[in-house]
Amino acid sequence: MPVALRDVTIREGAQMPGRTYAVEDRVAAGRALDRLGVDAVQAGFPAVGETDRAAIRRLAADDDVAADVVGIARARVADVEAALDAEADVIEVFVPTSDRQLEHVLGESREMALSMTGEALDRAREGGARVHLTLVDGFRTDPEHLSTTFEAFPSVPTVTVADTVGARTPDRVRALVADLRDRGVDGDRLGVHFHDDLGVATANTLAAAAAGATTADVSVASLGERAGNAALERVVVADAVDGPGGDESVVAVDRSDLVPVCETVLDALGESVDPRTPILGEAVTTHESGIHTAAMLRDPGTFEPFDPADFGGERRLVFGPGSGRGSARALLDRAGIDPTDERIDRLLGVLAERGPMDAAAAAALVETAFRDV
Incomplete structure (x- = not known):
């Protein structure tokens, strides 16, 4: 089954130290990414400020943009209200699921986290938005807890398990995705999000796809916090050359325009790459x-x-x-x-x-x- 790519370049890139992407820059980058055929463009975090909201609003209103325009929101009604104000096509609610992050980030019990998530998702739907859910630090969460969360929100079409701190390697990724599938999680609902702290985000993405995940977050040139995210261009090319589908490509984008689109995105955001960067250097x-x-x-x-x-x-x-x-x-x-x-x-x-x-x-x-x- 083809793996849908959701691009997080704009939102993740803007969270890097010292970065401020203007509305026009985000819109230009989002339009270029849409030409590539990504499933969704995560254009900002509306609760952060008007720049994020305006960029989302502009892209979502653009009839020429076919990709879903996504605004992220913590499991808080106020965050969802900001995303609704931005008129995002999809509101992606994110919530910690690991014991460590529940205690030190959210400061709530697992039961309360589920309750807060339900309220946020309900408010998004009431406001007319479609919803996704991301489980923060999911790859360091007990698979039983992850399975319970999938079961708690059966109407959410995509639930993304995030390797938020880039702590996993392909064997562990493959094992967890397989475990979730064995527990009855529908692969059609299973998404993944990887950070590159160990330098294996691309490999992790391909491993997850081989194990049955059908949605993956990617970022041009790996732009994102710390070491960045799974690089869009590396995932696409690695899939084409030696991916989990063998002779069949599993990544559903237009490969023929990959490098020019990535270069356009980098130019729009004022970013550059080292000459030895894979694919783009x-x-x-x-x-x-x-x-x-x-x-x-x-x-x-x-x-x-x-x-x-x-x-x-x-x-x-x-x-x-x-x-x-x-x-x-x-x-x-x-x-x-x-x-x-x-x-x-x-x-x-x-x-x-x-x-x-x-x-x-x-x-x-x-x-x-x-x-x-």
């Missing part, structure tokens, strides 16, 4: 090593896990001081020039002097330098 699809470029001129897949073009990206073969004899030989071969040792040495000297340059420029250089050969 410029260095990830740039190759200069002689062994690599020589082979990739013949077959790019020799040193790539995926074709960047499949996701709207672009590879760069770079020729310059780092190029080796194999690269020079391949460039000469492609130009129909006999790659003698003398010509290879000459080309390497020119590349070292004038490079680095991309493959097109290198090919043009060969044509120019060896025109009369």
